[in-house]
Amino acid sequence: MEAQFEALSELVKSGQKLSFGQDFFVKFYQAFLYSDRWQQYIKGVGTTLLVTAIALVLGVVLGAIVAMIRVGHAQQKPHHHNLVLGVFNAIAKVYVTVIRGTPMMVQLLIMSMVVFASSRNFTMVGALALGINSGAYVSEIIRGGLMAVDPGQMEAGRSLGLNYMTTMFEIIIPQAIRSILPALGNEFIMLLKDSSLITVIGGKELLYAAQGIMNRTYEPMFPLLGVAAVYLVLVMLFSALLAKFERRLAQSDRR
Amino acid sequence: MKKLTALMLSSAMMLSLAACGGSASTDTASSEAASSEAASSEETATGEAAELTTVNAGKLTMSTNAAFPPYEMTTDSGDFEGIDIDVAAAVAEKLGLELQIDDMDFDAALLAAQNGKSDMVMAGVTVTDERLKVMDFSDTYAEGIQSIIVPEDSDIATVDDLSGKAIGTQRGTTGYIYCTDDFGEDNVIAYDDGLTAVQALNNGQVDAVVIDNAPAKAFAEANPGLKILDTAYAQEDYAIGVAKGNTELLNAINGALEELQQDGTLQAIVDKYITAE
Numbered sequence: 001m002e003a004q005f006e007a008l009s010e011l012v013k014s015g016q017k018l019s020f021g022q023d024f025f026v027k028f029y030q031a032f033l034y035s036d037r038w039q040q041y042i043k044g045v046g047t048t049l050l051v052t053a054i055a056l057v058l059g060v061v062l063g064a065i066v067a068m069i070r071v072g073h074a075q076q077k078p079h080h081h082n083l084v085l086g087v088f089n090a091i092a093k094v095y096v097t098v099i100r101g102t103p104m105m106v107q108l109l110i111m112s113m114v115v116f117a118s119s120r121n122f123t124m125v126g127a128l129a130l131g132i133n134s135g136a137y138v139s140e141i142i143r144g145g146l147m148a149v150d151p152g153q154m155e156a157g158r159s160l161g162l163n164y165m166t167t168m169f170e171i172i173i174p175q176a177i178r179s180i181l182p183a184l185g186n187e188f189i190m191l192l193k194d195s196s197l198i199t200v201i202g203g204k205e206l207l208y209a210a211q212g213i214m215n216r217t218y219e220p221m222f223p224l225l226g227v228a229a230v231y232l233v234l235v236m237l238f239s240a241l242l243a244k245f246e247r248r249l250a251q252s253d254r255r
Numbered sequence: 256m257k258k259l260t261a262l263m264l265s266s267a268m269m270l271s272l273a274a275c276g277g278s279a280s281t282d283t284a285s286s287e288a289a290s291s292e293a294a295s296s297e298e299t300a301t302g303e304a305a306e307l308t309t310v311n312a313g314k315l316t317m318s319t320n321a322a323f324p325p326y327e328m329t330t331d332s333g334d335f336e337g338i339d340i341d342v343a344a345a346v347a348e349k350l351g352l353e354l355q356i357d358d359m360d361f362d363a364a365l366l367a368a369q370n371g372k373s374d375m376v377m378a379g380v381t382v383t384d385e386r387l388k389v390m391d392f393s394d395t396y397a398e399g400i401q402s403i404i405v406p407e408d409s410d411i412a413t414v415d416d417l418s419g420k421a422i423g424t425q426r427g428t429t430g431y432i433y434c435t436d437d438f439g440e441d442n443v444i445a446y447d448d449g450l451t452a453v454q455a456l457n458n459g460q461v462d463a464v465v466i467d468n469a470p471a472k473a474f475a476e477a478n479p480g481l482k483i484l485d486t487a488y489a490q491e492d493y494a495i496g497v498a499k500g501n502t503e504l505l506n507a508i509n510g511a512l513e514e515l516q517q518d519g520t521l522q523a524i525v526d527k528y529i530t531a532e
Binding site: 012013112211212217219 | 387
């Protein structure tokens with residue numbers, strides 16, 4: 001196969017026109033097989049998944065903390081304002097406003113060029129930026145889910161003698177998770193795809209690998225379509241997993 | 256109904272007969288060839304009489320990456336200037352066309368010319384074997400050197416010292432390709448433009464930046480604390496890239512370039528931006 005590729009690319013160089021099949025073969029071969037280029041894609045997928053996983057964990061942890069603070073602040077008894085909670089709530093509000101109010105790309109560039117200007121671990125800086133970004137959106141999703149649980153549930157828990165925290169963790173949150181899950185899945189998918197943005201700061205993920213190959217072959221179609229297909233497959237796998245999880249949670253559902 | 260069937264059958268027979276005769280009808284074939292010849296000679300005649308067919312009628316569209324001083328850069332008012340811009344303007348004037356500049360990433364600029372989104376790419380493009388496969392190049396109008404920019408206190412003194420170091424490059428440039436060939440993909444970081452790569456060098460995120468000599472000089476001047484190594488990484492020739500097979504435009508550009516070379520305009524433009532040492 002390699003010999004055939006060499007022969008055909010010699011023909012191209014000498015200015016000869018190839019048939020559609022030959023042209024397809026040459027472009028496909030140089031995009032994926034020539035000098036084991038597929039390994040670059042595999043490495044890229046690995047980085048993409050790693051970045052997504054780190055950003056995901058960070059986003060959910062940050063988002064849950066911010067949501068708890070904001071819901072806790074909103075659910076205080078009238079005229080009993082906890083000052084510490086008030087300060088945290090203000091910080092959380094600023095965080096959500098700033099992160100949701102600026103483009104992902106700008107945040108990435110600020111993180112790599114200003115905040116972590118001396119870090120060489122571009123992938124981790126990218127994951128951190130993505131995670132912080134995701135946290136703002138996740139916090140609003142979780143907050144929405146917590147607010148959607150009937151206030152009677154909290155009243156019932158408290159009147160049975162459970163304290164606020166126990167009622168929250170044992171009664172409210174388990175119910176909220178079910179309604180949060182579809183929106184959260186959506187956010188995860190966005191995160192996976194947004195991880196391609198870290199190419200601008202030098203993160204070597206899937207798109208970076210494809211661009212590297214494009215720059216050598218000057219043939220954009222196959223690397224780009226290949227990358228698109230990989231993302232699509234990843235998202236489909238992700239959605240399938242999520243659907244399975246949702247079904248599992250719905251087993252005790254009476255709706 | 257019967258009549259209709261008969262009509263269809265007979266017409267089918269007629270068609271099949273005509274198909275049988277196809278291979279034998281040399282007369283028609285030759286007459287076709289003659290007519291197409293006539294048509295093509297007409298086309299060239301009109302082509303010479305009128306202007307070149309360009310992407311946008313009456314305009315010479317040039318794709319570039321205006322972050323590559325002194326070959327192309329943006330002015331404070333948002334216009335473009337530089338050697339490539341001036342040469343392109345002179346070429347456009349010779350061809351009787353209006354110059355239009357599209358600014359984009361370097362790799363996108365190459366693809367734009369390749370895919371017919373622009374008439375030509377001028378962005379300090381080096382002629383390489385790989386690029387010749389997908390586009391045609393004019394005669395060279397300038398020479399370039401791949402230089403290495405390092406911080407002043409760097410321990411990198413020669414090309415060999417680069418191995419194992421983090422090297423910043425501009426995505427799609429020959430510098431990027433040479434470095435990944437020589438030092439491996441892991442040690443090279445590609446940025447969208449040269450400015451970002453130099454910024455990363457300033458931050459200490461990379462140990463060296465490999466980029467064309469002329470912009471390297473501009474970057475080193477603008478950033479105290481950076482210096483250019485005396486040893487060049489590679490020598491190369493800059494040319495104008497056009498879509499593969501667009502010989503009409505290529506010949507026109509080459510003709511214009513030769514005229515500009517002879518009347519000294521080309522040298523004047525280069526001297527305007529690069530002061531001899």
